[in-house]
Structure formats: C-alpha cells, structure tokens
Amino acid sequence: MSVKGIGTRSASPRGRAGNAVRTPAGVERPSLAPIEESPSFKHKAYTALKNAIVAMDIYHSRDEIRLDERKLAQDFGISRTPVREAMAQLESEGFVRSVPRRGIYVVRKTRQEVIEMITAWAALESMAARLITQAATDDEIEGLREMFAAFIDGELRAHLDEYSDANIEFHQTIIRLSKNSVLIDLAANLFTHMRMIRRTTIGEKDRADRSIKDHMAIIEALEARDTKRAEQLVRDHALGLADHVAKFADYLD
Known part of the structure; x- marks a missing residue:
C-alpha cells in the first residue's frame, strides 16, 4: 500500500525507512515505510483482552484476577511480545497493574x-x-x-x-x-x-x-x-x- 501525503518522495531522493530525507529545498521530512492494512497482533491482543476485562464482573468478585502472559500468548497462538505490548497499553489506561515478582492483575477501582x-x-x-x-x-x-x-x-x-x-x-x-x-x-x-x-x-x-x-x-x-x-x-x-x-x-x- 502506498502512503500518500506526508512521506511521499516522488520528487526527492530515496531514503531508508526511519531515516530523514532531504528535499531539494533542504527541508527534512520523515521517510515512511508502507503500513500494513490488517490490524497488528498487538492490536488484536489488546482488543481481545480489553473486551474480556470489560465483560468480567470484577467488582463483585473478591478474588484478584491475575493474567498469565505466557498462557494468553498460547491461547492467542502468538508470541509473548504483542501480548506484553498489549498489557503495557492496558496498564497505561488503568485496566491492569503490574506487581513486581507477582505478575499482572486486573484493576478493581476503589x-x-x-x-x-x-x-x-x-x-x-x-x-x-x-x-x-x-x-x-x-x-x-x-x-x-x-x-x-x-x-x-x-x-x-x-x-x-x-x-x-x-x-x-x-x-x-x-x-x-x-x-x-x-x-x-x-x-x-x-x-x-x-x-x-x-x-x-x-x-x-x-x-x-x-x-x-x-x-x-x-x-x-x-x-x-x-x-x-x-x-x-x-x-x-x-x-x-x-x-x-x-x-x-x-x-x-
């Protein structure tokens, strides 16, 4: 898929993805690699996990809900990296918390x-x-x-x-x-x-x-x-x- 708009280089020298490209006028702009149209594994894992958390009755449950990164990766049939990235995003949004040496838990708000x-x-x-x-x-x-x-x-x-x-x-x-x-x-x-x-x-x-x-x-x-x-x-x-x-x-x- 070609990327139109920012990053188009039809009138400028080619550069590798991630490197700045200098135009004839001397103005630098990013050189962007094509973006895949299909959602990434990280996005799919993030969406699946978020939907699962939202569907839980976490407030009437007294038990802590621990998320096993390894098991989740196996269930999804993907590597642990996108699961880890999805967890990081969910933590930034306040849905899970990482406890050192214990694991990742679903957050129950006070x-x-x-x-x-x-x-x-x-x-x-x-x-x-x-x-x-x-x-x-x-x-x-x-x-x-x-x-x-x-x-x-x-x-x-x-x-x-x-x-x-x-x-x-x-x-x-x-x-x-x-x-x-x-x-x-x-x-x-x-x-x-x-x-x-x-x-x-x-x-x-x-x-x-x-x-x-x-x-x-x-x-x-x-x-x-x-x-x-x-x-x-x-x-x-x-x-x-x-x-x-x-x-x-x-x-x-």
Missing part, C-alpha cells in the same frame, strides 16, 4: 476512584447534552427514545440484562451526538471503566426503575431543545450514580 470517575463523566456528559440541543437532528434524538420502547409498561425487571445494554448504549449515544470530537475522545477510555460499574449497579436497589425515568425526562428535555434543563438532568443522573456508590457499594472497600 470506591473513591469510582466516584471520581463518575463525577468527571457527569461533566462530560452534561456538556454533550448541551451540544445535542444545539446540533442534533430530531431523528437522532428520536433514536434515543426508541432504545427504551421495549422496557415501558412493566417489562423492565423481566429483561434487566437487555436494559443494562440499552442503558450503556444510551450514554454512549449521548456522547456521540455531541458531535464534538475532542469530547468524544476524552470520554472514550473513561466510559469503558464506567461501563463496568454501570453494569454492576443497574440491578441494585431501585436503580433500574429510577434510571429509565431519568432517561425519559432527559429525552423530553432534548426534544424540547431545553438546553439548561437537559444539561442539569444529565448531570444529576450521573451524580445520582455517584451517590448510590457512596452509600451502598460496600463491595468496593
């Missing part, structure tokens, strides 16, 4: 860390709601309402797992409909952590019933283009989760 994550999320999502009232189409907002059509009229408790998925999709869509690429990027990694705690708490106390009522009120405010109310409702909804964690999530201690 109660205070979870509350801080939710508080940061409240700020991002409330701003996204503000932007939705200004930029989203009526059809896009209507799509939010359609997510919950199957859970009205007493069907919520009978399909809690499905509602949990819809709940997560709702919050992802709120961020996406902001159409602010910086906000979306900032929220991406944080939301993966939030996904785990939302899945854990949705069946606790009256969280599910309160959740769907909050969502309907948020959607109504968005449909009315009531910027101030939409922003406030989204922020209060997120901070309600923080309050729930502070009061009831003893398993995080």
Whole structure:
C-alpha cells in the first residue's frame, strides 16, 4: 500500500525507512515505510483482552484476577511480545497493574476512584447534552427514545440484562451526538471503566426503575431543545450514580 501525503518522495531522493530525507529545498521530512492494512497482533491482543476485562464482573468478585502472559500468548497462538505490548497499553489506561515478582492483575477501582470517575463523566456528559440541543437532528434524538420502547409498561425487571445494554448504549449515544470530537475522545477510555460499574449497579436497589425515568425526562428535555434543563438532568443522573456508590457499594472497600 502506498502512503500518500506526508512521506511521499516522488520528487526527492530515496531514503531508508526511519531515516530523514532531504528535499531539494533542504527541508527534512520523515521517510515512511508502507503500513500494513490488517490490524497488528498487538492490536488484536489488546482488543481481545480489553473486551474480556470489560465483560468480567470484577467488582463483585473478591478474588484478584491475575493474567498469565505466557498462557494468553498460547491461547492467542502468538508470541509473548504483542501480548506484553498489549498489557503495557492496558496498564497505561488503568485496566491492569503490574506487581513486581507477582505478575499482572486486573484493576478493581476503589470506591473513591469510582466516584471520581463518575463525577468527571457527569461533566462530560452534561456538556454533550448541551451540544445535542444545539446540533442534533430530531431523528437522532428520536433514536434515543426508541432504545427504551421495549422496557415501558412493566417489562423492565423481566429483561434487566437487555436494559443494562440499552442503558450503556444510551450514554454512549449521548456522547456521540455531541458531535464534538475532542469530547468524544476524552470520554472514550473513561466510559469503558464506567461501563463496568454501570453494569454492576443497574440491578441494585431501585436503580433500574429510577434510571429509565431519568432517561425519559432527559429525552423530553432534548426534544424540547431545553438546553439548561437537559444539561442539569444529565448531570444529576450521573451524580445520582455517584451517590448510590457512596452509600451502598460496600463491595468496593
């Protein structure tokens, strides 16, 4: 695959990949080797491991979850190098931690860390709601309402797992409909952590019933283009989760 744009050398001397190439005008620019289109082993290992961690119920489990690098490489059918690189990336994102002479473990956030994550999320999502009232189409907002059509009229408790998925999709869509690429990027990694705690708490106390009522009120405010109310409702909804964690999530201690 040829690389267009930066690194194109049609009018300049050839250089080996990684070496700078001097153009006739004397301006140096990098000499780039072609990039393979297929995902690397590291990326595949990273994606598989991250998905597996997110799917775990790590907060109700009291046991530490240790990841065996050698075993993972065998399971993937690849060398240990891309697995090690994937682990390093996951550690930088706060999903695993390396303990000297012990190994690599999945991270369980403390109660205070979870509350801080939710508080940061409240700020991002409330701003996204503000932007939705200004930029989203009526059809896009209507799509939010359609997510919950199957859970009205007493069907919520009978399909809690499905509602949990819809709940997560709702919050992802709120961020996406902001159409602010910086906000979306900032929220991406944080939301993966939030996904785990939302899945854990949705069946606790009256969280599910309160959740769907909050969502309907948020959607109504968005449909009315009531910027101030939409922003406030989204922020209060997120901070309600923080309050729930502070009061009831003893398993995080």
